[in-house]
Amino acid sequence: MDSTSTQTKIDDITPAEWELMRIVWTKGSVYSRELISLMQQKRDWSDSTIKTLLRRLVQKGLLNTEKEDRKFKYTAAVEEIKAMDVTARQLFDHLCAMKRGQTLVNLIDHLELSQSDIESLQAVLTEKKKTAPETVKCDCLPEGMDETCDCN
Amino acid sequence: MDSTSTQTKIDDITPAEWELMRIVWTKGSVYSRELISLMQQKRDWSDSTIKTLLRRLVQKGLLNTEKEDRKFKYTAAVEEIKAMDVTARQLFDHLCAMKRGQTLVNLIDHLELSQSDIESLQAVLTEKKKTAPETVKCDCLPEGMDETCDCN
């Protein structure tokens, strides 16, 4: 992956970068100055730090810049929902397949969701239930070694 | 945080470390040899690499060791579900509060869940719906700046 590559590394957003991306996604497009001041109201980061993060985000293909006067206007190069989906899936890939459901239950129990979020979730679950398997096997051990799994 | 600290860094499990932890959690307790051979059936990592990861996991307080003969028996120092929960919450903390529901919908749609997982999810949702707010506000911008939010 050379520096000329404009490959989007959507699956590689660091925590610090998420914070900036959220602002960009929410505002649609922002100038660095605005970004910096908004960011500094949430985190105690220096201007420099933020500029560096911005530069890296552009390199990673997550932000686009448009020169306007002397300054740059930043806009997201990837959809917020897309980034969220990729990241969430990535995380769940690390979890034992057998325990993903429980993790979701705990997560949902902990999150604040709106009435309509809940309705959408119920809808997708109803649909999913029609073809859901009776059980999902643990996939923590190498292929063909499932018998050894002590999963409770 | 000095090296003598045995503080459990449960919120700081790297991808490579997850792979090892999964094996430990699934098997309950394992000797490094077994761990290494199981791991090598999934990843092309050298013995050394795995030993290093193991060492770091012990340092982080995620694995416990028990000397038996010359070798160590490794056991998880934290519960799998606990680690999963913490990690999942951490991830969702990075996402716009307003779009967490949609992300969950997409995630659930993509995961393979068992009948009972789905039932548990439906149960928790039914319960949650009773007190769920009508809407959840975007929390991407600094406090008191919500009005500026362009969230769709």
Next chain:
DNA sequence: ACTCAACGTTTACATTTGTCAACTCAAAAA
């Protein structure tokens, strides 16, 4: 025309993470 403030660019540096090779020791085998 001169100076300063605002922006972007370069450098820098400590940590963390992914990956290993080399080394030490004692148990096991020859």
Next chain:
DNA sequence: TTTTTGAGTTGACAAATGTAAACGTTGAGT
């Protein structure tokens, strides 16, 4: 007893990440 081998320990190193100072350029104000 000498050798081999399996386990754990050290040292290394590059890339990624968090953080930030210093520097260069140019438009705006004096």
